[in-house]
Amino acid sequence: MITDLRLLLGPRILNRYLAWTAGYGVLSGIAAALLVPVVEDLASGERDAIGRHLPALAIVTLAACVVRYVQTMRGSAAALKTMSSLHQRLGDHLVSLPLGWFDSDRTGRLTRVATDGTVMITGIFAHLLSPLVISVAAPTTVTIALFFYDWRLGLATAVSIPVLALAFRFAAWTLARGEARNHAADVEAGTRVIEFGRNQRVLRAFGRGVHGYQPLEDAISEQQRIRRRTLGHGVVGLSVSGLAVQLAVTVLMLVCVWLALDGAVTPAAAVALTALAFRFAGPLADVSEYAGAIRIAGNDLRRLTDVLRTPGMPEPSASAPLTRPGQIDLDRVSFGYSPETPVLRSFSLTVPPGSVTALVGPSGSGKTTVIRLISRFWDVQEGVVRVGGVDVRDLRTEDLTRQLALVSQDVYLFDDTLAANIRLGRPEATDAELAEAARLAGVDEIVARLPHGWQTRVGEGGVSVSGGERQRVAIARALLKQAPIVLLDEVTAALDPENELYLRRSIRQLAQYSTVVLVAHRLNNVVDADQIVVVDSGRVVETGTHESLIAADGAYARLWHAKSHGQGWRLGGR
Numbered sequence: 001m002i003t004d005l006r007l008l009l010g011p012r013i014l015n016r017y018l019a020w021t022a023g024y025g026v027l028s029g030i031a032a033a034l035l036v037p038v039v040e041d042l043a044s045g046e047r048d049a050i051g052r053h054l055p056a057l058a059i060v061t062l063a064a065c066v067v068r069y070v071q072t073m074r075g076s077a078a079a080l081k082t083m084s085s086l087h088q089r090l091g092d093h094l095v096s097l098p099l100g101w102f103d104s105d106r107t108g109r110l111t112r113v114a115t116d117g118t119v120m121i122t123g124i125f126a127h128l129l130s131p132l133v134i135s136v137a138a139p140t141t142v143t144i145a146l147f148f149y150d151w152r153l154g155l156a157t158a159v160s161i162p163v164l165a166l167a168f169r170f171a172a173w174t175l176a177r178g179e180a181r182n183h184a185a186d187v188e189a190g191t192r193v194i195e196f197g198r199n200q201r202v203l204r205a206f207g208r209g210v211h212g213y214q215p216l217e218d219a220i221s222e223q224q225r226i227r228r229r230t231l232g233h234g235v236v237g238l239s240v241s242g243l244a245v246q247l248a249v250t251v252l253m254l255v256c257v258w259l260a261l262d263g264a265v266t267p268a269a270a271v272a273l274t275a276l277a278f279r280f281a282g283p284l285a286d287v288s289e290y291a292g293a294i295r296i297a298g299n300d301l302r303r304l305t306d307v308l309r310t311p312g313m314p315e316p317s318a319s320a321p322l323t324r325p326g327q328i329d330l331d332r333v334s335f336g337y338s339p340e341t342p343v344l345r346s347f348s349l350t351v352p353p354g355s356v357t358a359l360v361g362p363s364g365s366g367k368t369t370v371i372r373l374i375s376r377f378w379d380v381q382e383g384v385v386r387v388g389g390v391d392v393r394d395l396r397t398e399d400l401t402r403q404l405a406l407v408s409q410d411v412y413l414f415d416d417t418l419a420a421n422i423r424l425g426r427p428e429a430t431d432a433e434l435a436e437a438a439r440l441a442g443v444d445e446i447v448a449r450l451p452h453g454w455q456t457r458v459g460e461g462g463v464s465v466s467g468g469e470r471q472r473v474a475i476a477r478a479l480l481k482q483a484p485i486v487l488l489d490e491v492t493a494a495l496d497p498e499n500e501l502y503l504r505r506s507i508r509q510l511a512q513y514s515t516v517v518l519v520a521h522r523l524n525n526v527v528d529a530d531q532i533v534v535v536d537s538g539r540v541v542e543t544g545t546h547e548s549l550i551a552a553d554g555a556y557a558r559l560w561h562a563k564s565h566g567q568g569w570r571l572g573g574r
């Protein structure tokens with residue numbers, strides 16, 4: 001865990017904090033140990049004796065107060081730094097991860113880590129680490145001091161330490177193991193709740209929204225079962241460690257009584273030593289709880305640092321200069337989402353600057369994958385993808401995204417106003433530019449219909465506007481961005497004639513200053529393209545204009561005729 005904390009805070013801050021905390025623990029142990037000679041001095045009845053150890057106790061107590069102050073301030077600073085840097089570092093790192101990393105299970109775990117996990121980790125400094133270090137440092141100091149009074153008492157204390165350590169380890173282990181199980185169950189239940197909320201429409205359409213959704217119910221009952229079991233195990237662990245502490249105190253008290261009866265220590269010292277034995281055991285009783293809580297927080301910390309250690313896609317420190325602005329090349333690209341199932345095989349394609357290129361082909365042939373590779377959501381396994389003449393791996397993410405505007409079929413709108421959602425493309429755009437993009441994409445019509453016009457919030461995911469309208473907003477985003485390359489991934493698939501009209505108008509506008517790559521199912525949307533690329537089973541099987549491809553009477557012509565006869569997609573005699 002310390003290694004994980006170092007990764008987050010840097011070694012200097014953490015080591016200094018630990019040193020101040022241990023220093024406070026040692027000083028408070030010394031202060032407690034000094035009580036024995038002070039009590040002996042008082043019991044001696046001599047006036048002069050009072051001044052023998054009292055000043056030392058006062059100095060040590062004062063020093064402990066100062067160290068405690070510094071230690072608390074450093075703890076708060078470390079907690080604040082952790083809090084502020086956690087989300088920042090997590091966010092920075094997440095954007096460098098390939099999109100394949102974000103499967104639904106990981107998203108559920110990430111949600112937990114980014115919310116409860118970060119709070120727990122911040123709490124390590126505020127509530128956990130310092131009591132734990134103090135609970136260990138103070139009793140260790142007391143044990144050493146006890147050796148100075150009487151080696152038998154020191155020995156009894158020292159012997160009890162490994163027994164107590166074993167009991168604490170056991171308690172911490174039961175708590176942490178239980179938490180790991182709880183965490184897995186919480187993630188599963190959380191993921192199912194999100195799925196249930198997001199997919200209400202589908203569930204209701206199939207009559208499952210009202211009568212319950214079995215995977216969610218199963219996940220919740222499993223979560224409850226695991227929590228009950230964890231609670232039981234945790235109680236056993238804490239009881240064992242509590243019992244061990246009581247046993248240690250009893251043994252130490254018996255040794256004190258025995259030493260007093262034996263005449264080895266005065267009765268006053270025996271009373272003070274008994275108090276010291278309690279001082280030794282008191283903090284230890286808390287150790288198992290702190291250690292358990294620290295282990296639990298440590299689990300969260302490990303999950304977070306696991307995310308931070310997941311290698312992102314490598315990035316150069318500076319982007320290579322663009323040699324052919326607006327051009328896209330895929331040069332003998334091979335790619336599969338998993339190594340055993342290749343999706344693109346030696347795929348080559350050149351999209352000249354300022355042209356409109358349409359990718360067509362049967363479902364699952366790899367068209368969307370081409371768009372994703374151009375956007376560098378994944379890295380290719382073989383070959384090169386070039387944007388503006390440069391390998392996308394030689395461009396920094398911000399430089400690559402500046403080159404591209406991507407509109408996909410499943411548009412996500414943020415729960416904000418329409419204006420804010422469109423401005424996502426280019427926040428610094430003027431109001432006039434925003435209005436023009438909105439007009440071209442037909443968003444102004446939506447605005448006129450909404451109760452608060454431009455200021456209407458569209459709800460999470462854009463629930464208060466229709467699918468076709470969301471599509472228009474996404475097109476407006478792309479228009480406003482004025483990127484050199486626009487990628488449109490099956491944007492026409494779910495559009496009614498009115499929305500499609502706006503889309504065609506927008507594409508014409510985009511084509512005036514951008515290279516446009518369009519994945520299309522409806523062939524009537526591609527007839528005007530400068531270049532039509534027919535993709536089948538991850539390969540380019542034909543390239544040309546609508547007329548030349550019809551004349552060639554190949555795969556495209558078959559598609560075209562099949563469509564004309566309402567037979568759907570079919571290529572290469574399949």
Ligand SMILES: Nc1ncnc2c1ncn2[C@@H]1O[C@H](COP(=O)(O)OP(=O)(O)OP(=O)(O)O)[C@@H](O)[C@H]1O
Nearest residue numbers: 337338343361362363364365366367368369370490
């Ligand atoms: N994230 C993913 N993980 C694993 N496999 C994927 C993923 N996305 C797509 N695939 C698979 O890759 C293949 C190509 O998918 P792709 O979406 O590129 O095809 P497409 O031609 O765009 O299909 P469609 O026209 O139906 O959208 C398909 O077999 C698909 O199942």
